[in-house]
Amino acid sequence: MAVLAFGGVFLLGNTLGGGGSIGGGPTTTVVTAKQAIPLRHQITEADLDTAKVSGTFGSTYASKNDVINLISEISITKGTVITSDMLAKDIGLIPAGAAPAYLPLATGYVAMTIPTSEQTGVAGNISVGDYITVVSSVDLSLFNAGGQQSGPTKKITKTVFYNLRVIRLGPAVANVQPASGQAQTGQANGAPTSGVTSSLTVELTQCDAEFLIWLLANTSVRYTLLSYRDYVPAPTDKDPTCATVQAAGGVSQTTVDKRFHFSSL
Numbered sequence: 001m002a003v004l005a006f007g008g009v010f011l012l013g014n015t016l017g018g019g020g021s022i023g024g025g026p027t028t029t030v031v032t033a034k035q036a037i038p039l040r041h042q043i044t045e046a047d048l049d050t051a052k053v054s055g056t057f058g059s060t061y062a063s064k065n066d067v068i069n070l071i072s073e074i075s076i077t078k079g080t081v082i083t084s085d086m087l088a089k090d091i092g093l094i095p096a097g098a099a100p101a102y103l104p105l106a107t108g109y110v111a112m113t114i115p116t117s118e119q120t121g122v123a124g125n126i127s128v129g130d131y132i133t134v135v136s137s138v139d140l141s142l143f144n145a146g147g148q149q150s151g152p153t154k155k156i157t158k159t160v161f162y163n164l165r166v167i168r169l170g171p172a173v174a175n176v177q178p179a180s181g182q183a184q185t186g187q188a189n190g191a192p193t194s195g196v197t198s199s200l201t202v203e204l205t206q207c208d209a210e211f212l213i214w215l216l217a218n219t220s221v222r223y224t225l226l227s228y229r230d231y232v233p234a235p236t237d238k239d240p241t242c243a244t245v246q247a248a249g250g251v252s253q254t255t256v257d258k259r260f261h262f263s264s265l
Helices: 002-008 206-218 253-260
Strands: 020-022 028-033 048-053 110-115 131-139 155-170 199-204 220-225
Touching (some): 110 155, 110 206, 155 206, 206 253
Parallel strands (some): 020 048
Antiparallel strands (some): 028 048, 131 220
16 A cells, blocks of 8 residues: 555655755755645646655655656655655546545636547546547538538548546546556455446536537547647646636537538548
8 A cells, every 4th residue: 555655755854945965975866745745636747846865765756757647645745755656647546535525627627527438548548647639530411501412421530629638537447557566456356457447537628518518429539648748737727718617608510610620621
């Protein structure tokens, strides 16, 4: 259990900022907690600092980039040297009893759960903190006034959403490795958990939610998983194009086509 890692936690003084050092002898750069980090929190750059320390502190991190987007398995005190057994890659691996009462949403954003499967959702490789794109395949007759088209059926495939941040998985949990590299098990006999997640909860604006609901109902939708090197910072403030839920005005095939330009491809 990650909580057992507490015995190996090394607290740096609050006066020791990034680039500081403590102890004698050779030093190494490690990532530390810049502020208190609660249980089941997705790590951001604002949570992290670095320091030069001497001694051995288990499996530490030398770069903030190695820690960003991981999930805290314990409450981490400000100034603590962060080690891999404190973190997981998937919130589903952390006991849910102490889950926060709210989802990690930026101001003006909402959470929406979308269906997934093995083939739709990259064979279960999408995890909490990942970013996905949404690809829609559309029959162009949807956008014809009479619902008819001459000649062979025309279909268009187009990426409609980029950089949707995944904030929850459910209900099945794939056997994702924690940050320490040691898989946890969810069965009494020690066998690894199995199954592919059947839904993804993503963060988006209410306006985008309306478009996505329409596309899920009327088109064939699949997801692709971005490289972690291409992840963008999670939103921290309102989207000026849809600052509140009241800004969502409804969608139809006309507004969908106007936004995504299916019929003009």
